[in-house]
Structure formats: C-alpha cells, structure tokens
Amino acid sequence: MTAESQQAVAGADSAATAADTGQAGHAHHGDGKLKLAVGAIGVVFGDIGTSPLYAFRETFAGHHSIDADRVHIYGVLSLVFWSMMLVVTFKYVLTIMKADNKGEGGSLALLALISRQSEGKRWTWPIVLLGVFATALFYGDSMITPAMSVLSATEGLSYVNSGFQPYIVPIALAILIGIFAIQSHGTAKVGALFGPIMLCYFLMLAVLGLMHIIEHPTIILATINPVNALRFFYLDGFTAFIALGAVVLAVTGAEALYTDMGHFGRAPIGLSWLCFVLPALMFNYMGQGAMVLEAEMGARLGIIQDPFFLMMPDSWRIPVVLLALLATIIASQAVISGAFSLTQQAIQLGFMPRLRVEHTSASAQGQVYIPLVNWGLMVMVILLVLFFGSSSNLAAAYGIAVTGAMFIDTCLMSVVLFALWKWPAWKAVPLLALFFVVDIAYFGANLIKVPDGGWVPLAIGLTIFTLLTTWSRGRKLMQQQMAEGAMPIPIFVKSAANSATRVPGTAVFMTSSADGVPHALLHNLKHNKVLHERIILLTIKIADVPFVREADHCALEDLGQGFHRLILKYGFMQPVDVPAALSRVGGCGGAFKMLETSFFLSRQTLIAAKSPGMPIWREKLFAWMLRNSQSAMEYFRLPTNRVVELGSQLAI
Numbered sequence: 001m002t003a004e005s006q007q008a009v010a011g012a013d014s015a016a017t018a019a020d021t022g023q024a025g026h027a028h029h030g031d032g033k034l035k036l037a038v039g040a041i042g043v044v045f046g047d048i049g050t051s052p053l054y055a056f057r058e059t060f061a062g063h064h065s066i067d068a069d070r071v072h073i074y075g076v077l078s079l080v081f082w083s084m085m086l087v088v089t090f091k092y093v094l095t096i097m098k099a100d101n102k103g104e105g106g107s108l109a110l111l112a113l114i115s116r117q118s119e120g121k122r123w124t125w126p127i128v129l130l131g132v133f134a135t136a137l138f139y140g141d142s143m144i145t146p147a148m149s150v151l152s153a154t155e156g157l158s159y160v161n162s163g164f165q166p167y168i169v170p171i172a173l174a175i176l177i178g179i180f181a182i183q184s185h186g187t188a189k190v191g192a193l194f195g196p197i198m199l200c201y202f203l204m205l206a207v208l209g210l211m212h213i214i215e216h217p218t219i220i221l222a223t224i225n226p227v228n229a230l231r232f233f234y235l236d237g238f239t240a241f242i243a244l245g246a247v248v249l250a251v252t253g254a255e256a257l258y259t260d261m262g263h264f265g266r267a268p269i270g271l272s273w274l275c276f277v278l279p280a281l282m283f284n285y286m287g288q289g290a291m292v293l294e295a296e297m298g299a300r301l302g303i304i305q306d307p308f309f310l311m312m313p314d315s316w317r318i319p320v321v322l323l324a325l326l327a328t329i330i331a332s333q334a335v336i337s338g339a340f341s342l343t344q345q346a347i348q349l350g351f352m353p354r355l356r357v358e359h360t361s362a363s364a365q366g367q368v369y370i371p372l373v374n375w376g377l378m379v380m381v382i383l384l385v386l387f388f389g390s391s392s393n394l395a396a397a398y399g400i401a402v403t404g405a406m407f408i409d410t411c412l413m414s415v416v417l418f419a420l421w422k423w424p425a426w427k428a429v430p431l432l433a434l435f436f437v438v439d440i441a442y443f444g445a446n447l448i449k450v451p452d453g454g455w456v457p458l459a460i461g462l463t464i465f466t467l468l469t470t471w472s473r474g475r476k477l478m479q480q481q482m483a484e485g486a487m488p489i490p491i492f493v494k495s496a497a498n499s500a501t502r503v504p505g506t507a508v509f510m511t512s513s514a515d516g517v518p519h520a521l522l523h524n525l526k527h528n529k530v531l532h533e534r535i536i537l538l539t540i541k542i543a544d545v546p547f548v549r550e551a552d553h554c555a556l557e558d559l560g561q562g563f564h565r566l567i568l569k570y571g572f573m574q575p576v577d578v579p580a581a582l583s584r585v586g587g588c589g590g591a592f593k594m595l596e597t598s599f600f601l602s603r604q605t606l607i608a609a610k611s612p613g614m615p616i617w618r619e620k621l622f623a624w625m626l627r628n629s630q631s632a633m634e635y636f637r638l639p640t641n642r643v644v645e646l647g648s649q650l651a652i
Contacts, residue, residue, distance in 0.1 A: 036268035037276075041202065042194030044260045044269055045277045046331030047145055047253025048088070049198065052205060052284045053152040053308050053324060055080070055249035058395045060304045063452050064242045068304045073289045075232025075240065077223040079247045080285050084278060086438050087406065088254045093273055095431070096258055096409060097266045099416045104546040104573065105261035107134040107405070108345045110412050112544035112572065117420050127415055129469075132351060134408040135342060136464035138255075140401040140457035142339040143377055145252070146332035147384040148398050150175050152391035153328040156321040159309045173385055175325070179332050180378035183340075184358070184369050194330050201327040202280040204320060208311055209280075209287025216290035223286050244445035245399060250285070252402045253331075255409065259338055262546060262573075287311060339377060340368050341573070348542040348572035350475060351468045353629030359575055368575075380460075388453065396453035399446040401461060407439040467625070470614070474622030477613040478604065479512060487517045489537070493563050500531045502562070506597040507532035508582075510632060514539045514567060520602040523646040531562075532598070534589050538566045540576060540636070547571035554585055564588045578636040599638045601631075603647045 059076050060068050101109040111131030115124060154172040157164035164171070213219060222228055233240040257269050288307040295303050303310050312320050346352040358369045388394040410432065417428040446454060511518035518537060525531065537559075548571045557565040566588070568581050578599075582592040606623040614622070633643045 033265075033268050033271065036264045037272040038195045038199065040260070040264040040269045040272045041277065042196075042198045042330065043334050044256055044264065045202075045253070045272070046194075046198065046327065046334045047149070047256055048251065049202060049205075049253075049277065049281070050149045050153070050324070050328050050331045051250050051252060052281060052288070053156075053328075054148070054391050054395060055246065056285055056288045056307055057304065058249055058392065059243050059246035062246050062392060063396055063449065064239075064245070066236075066239050066243060068292050068300045070293060071228075071235065072232065072239075072243075073293055074219075074222040074228040076243060076247060077219070077285060077289045078226060078229035079232070079240075079243065080250045081223050081282060082226055082229060083247055083251050083438075084282070086434070087251045088257070088273065089278070091406075091410070091435050091438075092254050092257050093266075093270045095435075096413050097261055097269070099413065099420075100261060100266070102545045102547065102571075103262050103265070106259040106342065106345070107131050107138070107409065107412070108342065108349060108351075108572075109262075109546065110409075110416070112349060114412065114415050114420070116544045127412065130408045130411050132468050132472075133461065133465050134405045134412075135346060135351070136468060137401040137405045137408075137457065137461040138342060139339060139464050140460035141252075141405070142335045143380040143384060143460065144394065144398050144401065144457060145335045146176055146179065146328075146377075147172075147381045147388075148391055148394050149328035149331045150179075150325075151385060151394060153321070153324040155306075155391060156309045156317075156324055159306075160317050160321055169385060169389060173382060175329065176332070176381055176385065177378065179329060179336070180374055180381075183336060183374045184371070194333075197323075197326050198330060201323050202277060204323055205284040206280040208316075208320070209283035209285070212287040212290040212294070212311060213283065215294055219286050219290045219293070223282065223289075241441070241445055242448060244442055245449055246395070248399050248403055248442045248446065249395065250281075252398065255402070255405055256334065256338065258409070259342075260334075284308075336374070336377060339373055340370050343370050343373050344368050345572050346468065348570070348574075349544070350542070351472050353471055353625045354632070354635040356630050356634065357575070384456070393453065396449045397456040399442075399449065400454040401457035403439065403443040403446050404458075404461070407436075407443050410435045410439050467621075470618050470621050471625055473614055474606075474619070474626070478606070482519060482604075483513055483516060487522070489515075489517060489559060489563070489565070492517045492521075493559055493561050496525060496531065498561075500525060501529065502533050503530050504596075505532050506534040506536065506592060507600060508536045508538050508578075508597060509600045510538050510540075510602070510636070512539065514541075514565065518600075518602060520600040520644075520646045523602070524600055524644075527646075533562055535563050536566050536588070537563070538568065538578070540578075541567055541569050542572050543569055545571050546573040548574065554581065556585065556588055558588065562589070576636055578638055580637075594639055594642060597642060599633070599643045601633065601643060601645045603645050605647060 056076070060066055060072070066072050097105060099105075099110055099113065101113040108131065111128060114127055114131075151168075151172045154168050154175065157171065158168065232243075257273070261269060288311055291311050292300055292303055292307060309317070309321070343352060343355065344357055347354060347357070355370055355372050358371070384394065384397070388397065413435070414428070414432050417423045417432065448454075450458070507524075509518040509521045509524075511520075521535070521537075548569045553569055555567040555569070559565055566585065568576075568578070570576055579592075579594060582597075585592065604626075606619070606626055613619070632638070633640065633645075
C-alpha cells in the first residue's frame with residue numbers, strides 16, 4: 001500500500017474506532033414536511049436556481065458559440081431537461097440521497113459510512129482518496145460559485161441603466177465583501193428570509209418563462225422529447241459535445257441537495273424539487289428558447305448575448321434584477337455555510353488541523369463560523385472576479401469542479417450499491433452505467449475549457465488535496481512514533497502510584513491514544529516528581545456518524561490507585577466541549593471542580609527527518625500546518641488558567 005493510501009485510510013479509520021451501536025442521526029419529525037420543503041427552497045436550491053442567469057447564454061454565446069437556430073435550441077433545451085432528470089432527479093434525489101450516514105449527506109459523510117462498513121478492506125484506500133479529492137474540489141466550487149452568481153446578477157444592472165456598466169465589477173466586489181463580512185453574525189436571522197425570497201424568485205422565473213412559452217407552446221414538447229437531443233448529436237456531434245460543457249452549468253448545485261440533506265431530510269428536498277423548483281427552472285429555460293426563436297434571425301445574435309435579462313418587460317427590470325441579486329447572495333451564503341460545515345467535518349475526521357470554530361447559534365449546533373475559511377474564501381473570490389472580469393469569462397472555469405465531484409459521487413455510489421446494499425449486478429450495473437456515461441460526457445466536455453480557465457478549480461483542488469492528505473498522513477506517523485515508546489498503563493500505575501508524592505486535586509491528561517501512558521504524564525512526573533490524587537487519562541474519539549447519543553457519549557474505566565481512563569465520543573458534526581462533558585461525568589471520585597482541576601497537554605515540535613514516512617517537503621509542510629493549527633486548549637474549550645503544556649521534539 002502506498003504512502004498516500006496509508007495516510008488516507010488512516011484519516012478515515014481514525015473515526016471508525018468508535019462503536020457503531022447507540023449512535024443516532026437527525027430526525028425531522030418535529031417540523032412539518034411542507035415547512036421543511038419551503039426551507040429547503042431557500043437554502044438548498046440557491047446555486048442551481050441562479051443558473052438560468054447564465055447557462056443558456058453560455059451554451060450559445062460562450063467561448064465555443066453555436067448557431068441559435070431551431071435545431072440547436074431544441075437540442076440544447078432537451079439536453080438541459082434530461083440532464084436535470086438524469087443527474088438531479090434520478091441520480092441524486094432518487095438514488096444517492098438514500099445513502100445517508102445517520103441522516104447526513106455529502107462526500108465526507110458518505111466516505112465515513114463506506115469506511116465503517118468496509119472494515120478496512122484492501123479496496124478501501126482508493127475510495128477514500130476519491131472522497132478526499134471530492135472534498136478538495138468542493139472548496140474550488142465554493143470559491144467560483146459566489147463570484148459567478150453575484151457577477152452574473154450584477155451585470156443585469158446595465159439593463160436597468162447603461163451607466164452602471166463601468167461599475168459592474170466594483171459593485172459585485174462590494175456585495176461579495178459584504179456577504180463575507182456578515183458571516184461571523186450567523187445566518188439564523190437572515191436564513192428566516194431565505195425561503196420566502198427564493199419562493200418569489202422561482203415564481204418570477206416561471207412567470208417570465210411562461211410569458212414567452214405562450215407565444216411558442218410547441219417548445220414544451222420539443223424540450224421533453226429526447227429525440228431532439230439525439231438529433232443534435234447526430235447532425236453536429238462535436239458541437240453537441242462541446243455544448244455539454246455549458247449545459248452542465250444548468251445542474252451545478254445538484255450535489256448541494258445531498259450535502260444539505262441533514263438539515264431538511266430527503267423527502268422535503270425531493271418534494272420541493274419535483275413540485276416547484278424543477279418546473280420553475282424548465283419554464284424559464286423554455287421561455288428563453290421561445291423568445292430567441294420568435295425573434296427575427298438578425299435580432300437573435302443580440303438577444304442570445306443575454307437572454308435572461310432581455311426576456312423581461314421594461315417595467316419589470318428593476319425588481320427582477322434586484323430579486324436576482326438577492327437570489328445570488330443567498331446562493332453564495334449557502335455555499336459558504338457549506339464550506340464551514342465541510343471544514344468542521346474534515347477537522348473531526350482527521351483530514352485537517354484544528355481551526356478556530358465558532359458556533360453562531362445556541363440551538364442549532366450545525367451553524368458554525370470558521371474565520372480562516374471565511375477570509376480565505378473571500379480573498380480567492382475577489383481574485384477570481386478581478387482576474388476574469390465577467391461572468392462569461394468566469395464560466396470557462398465553472399463546471400470542472402462540479403463535474404469532477406459528480407463523477408466521484410458515482411464512484412462512491414457504486415461501492416454503496418455493491419458492498420453495502422448488496423444489489424445484484426443485473427440491477428446495479430445498468431444504473432451505474434447510465435450515471436457514468438453522463439458524468440464522463442460532462443467531465444470530458446469541461447476538460448476542453450481547461451486552457452480558458454478550467455485549470456483554476458483543478459489547481460485549487462489539487463492544492464487542497466495535498467494539504468488534506470499531508471495532514472492525515474503526518475498525523476498518523478506522529479501517532480505511531482509516539483506509541484512506539486509508550487509505557488503500558490498497568491505497569492506505570494503499579495510503579496509510580498506508591499513511589500511518587502500525591503498532591504490534592506484532579507489532573508486531566510489529554511491523549512490521542514487510549515493505550516499507553518501520555519507523554520505529558522511522564523514529563524510531569526519526571527520534572528515535578530508529584531502525582532495528583534485523581535488522575536484522568538482523557539481521550540476524545542470522533543465517530544464516523546454525525547451525532548452520538550448522550551447515553552453513549554462517555555466510557556469510564558477505573559484503573560486503580562486514583563487513575564481513571566475516560567473516553568468521550570462525539571459525532572463528526574458535534575462540537576467538542578471538555579469542561580461541559582466532565583460536568584456530566586460521575587463515578588470517579590466526586591464531581592469535577594474546574595478550580596481544582598488541571599489540564600495537562602503535550603505539544604510536539606516536529607523535526608523533519610529523512611525517513612521513509614513522507615518526502616522531506618511534505619514533512620516540512622506538515623510541521624508548518626501543525627505550528628499554525630489551533631491549540632488544543634482553545635479547540636477543546638479548556639479554561640485558560642488551568643492548562644499546563646509540556647513540550648517535546650519528535651522526528652517523523
């Protein structure tokens with residue numbers, strides 16, 4: 001097994017040490033399905049909902065333009081419709097969303113589910129690497145989506161007044177900076193408005209489309225007829241293949257349905273998609289196509305440059321542009337919040353160093369804010385807007401990350417169908433073949449855009465993938481190095497308990513391993529020559545499920561002579577609060593009093609060495625990440641005046 005595979009499996013398996021029994025996920029029975037469906041419209045569908053602003057335009061007037069005649073328009077609309085049916089409806093809503101990890105979705109949740117069920121089988125490591133790369137691609141998408149969405153909506157201001165044209169980019173930057181600036185306040189209050197605003201937005205999409213469909217009603221049958229898509233490929237195969245690179249923009253955000261499943265549930269998301277969002281989107285796309293077809297041939301070239309903003313009556317332009325701006329802000333907010341949640345999961349599962357995580361809601365533990373991720377995304381989004389300058393240029397970079405993540409989701413789904421659900425080949429192979437053909441076609445079409453800007457999300461994804469795998473591998477090597485010289489607990493208790501001086505109070509020694517004596521305990525005894533009356537060897541374990549039930553949160557073992565082994569279990573979406581957990585622990589000598597409790601932490605300084613573990617450059621990278629990670633004191637919410645850190649040097 002390669003070093004990459006070892007570190008990846010180690011990262012996934014670090015969560016799998018927790019027991020499966022007694023772990024619970026989300027439940028949505030407290031809210032009505034209709035209420036959750038409305039909430040899902042406001043959060044889940046922001047990205048895919050803003051695609052009519054640019055997807056149809058980019059297919060015809062993008063970097064690889066095609067003629068806006070009847071054959072091509074019918075073919076493109078049919079491709080859009082069947083893409084939504086195959087990718088969003090059949091693949092995500094009806095298939096992948098069934099593979100939830102205790103109610104949670106997303107690449108990391110699915111990866112944790114596969115890791116737990118596969119129990120360390122040999123084929124696990126490439127699957128883990130794919131899941132990690134999908135996570136890395138999501139960060140690239142979370143940078144491009146706000147830039148693309150806000151810039152495309154801001155460009156609509158030029159149709160309100162041509163004087164806005166020179167100020168499009170500054171206005172877009174101001175809006176984006178404002179979005180990132182308010183993240184620290186949380187999204188609970190603003191989120192209450194998301195549902196109604198997006199309801200109005202999707203109704204506006206439908207109404208605008210129907211106004212033009214009435215003039216050309218046959219376009220409905222032409223859109224849902226797959227023969228038109230096949231005729232497009234038959235008559236102009238390579239052009240149709242290139243068009244797929246722009247058509248896929250219509251389904252960007254489909255993976256958000258799976259990622260946000262834990263917040264709303266599979267049924268409400270499916271209900272809102274099938275009954276409201278899908279019809280509204282298709283009405284708008286068909287309306288854009290009908291408007292272009294009804295125009296004179298000479299006028300089509302001008303209309304196809306921006307059909308969305310040209311399809312509205314003059315009196316509607318201001319409210320439509322403002323509503324589109326609000327929708328893009330909501331779409332950006334959703335993807336930024338998704339980046340926060342994904343980062344928290346990656347930290348808990350051992351793929352990222354500890355970062356400062358702030359919880360912005362006392363009641364909703366899933367609402368988090370991570371300053372480093374927030375400002376890092378903001379800088380990258382600003383650079384993307386300044387570098388590309390327009391949504392049309394940015395569209396060349398959009399799609400690679402999305403199609404890559406969709407392809408990886410299908411790979412992970414194939415493991416679920418065969419290894420977890422035990423589907424027979426006759427049932428699984430045709431379904432997977434259909435999904436793979438569609439994903440490969442879309443990904444291949446987007447590869448053509450690499451020279452024009454598609455390299456940007458790929459470069460971002462590869463950089464983040466390197467960071468994630470380096471941290472996971474380095475963390476595993478460090479734990480192995482520390483475990484090699486660890487003294488067994490029973491031997492230490494017998495030899496040290498009676499020979500060392502015992503002092504009043506409680507000492508909590510944090511250790512990543514449930515076996516062996518913590519280095520901090522050995523150093524404390526060596527230098528201070530004392531032991532506290534009560535000694536707690538505390539290990540935090542992150543389960544590969546989103547949430548752990550309160551009854552299974554704590555495991556306590558009496559080691560004798562005042563020594564206790566305490567293991568606290570958390571789900572990968574639960575915040576870790578050690579003092580709060582200790583206040584609920586009983587059976588080890590009375591209640592914990594923070595003023596009489598000292599927390600001992602071990603801080604390692606890494607020395608890069610020429611060892612077979614990792615290349616020297618990755619060791620230095622890991623050491624840099626370790627130095628800049630949040631301290632255990634802050635991450636575990638330990639009282640600052642009760643913490644003692646004992647350092648040591650370690651070569652890996």
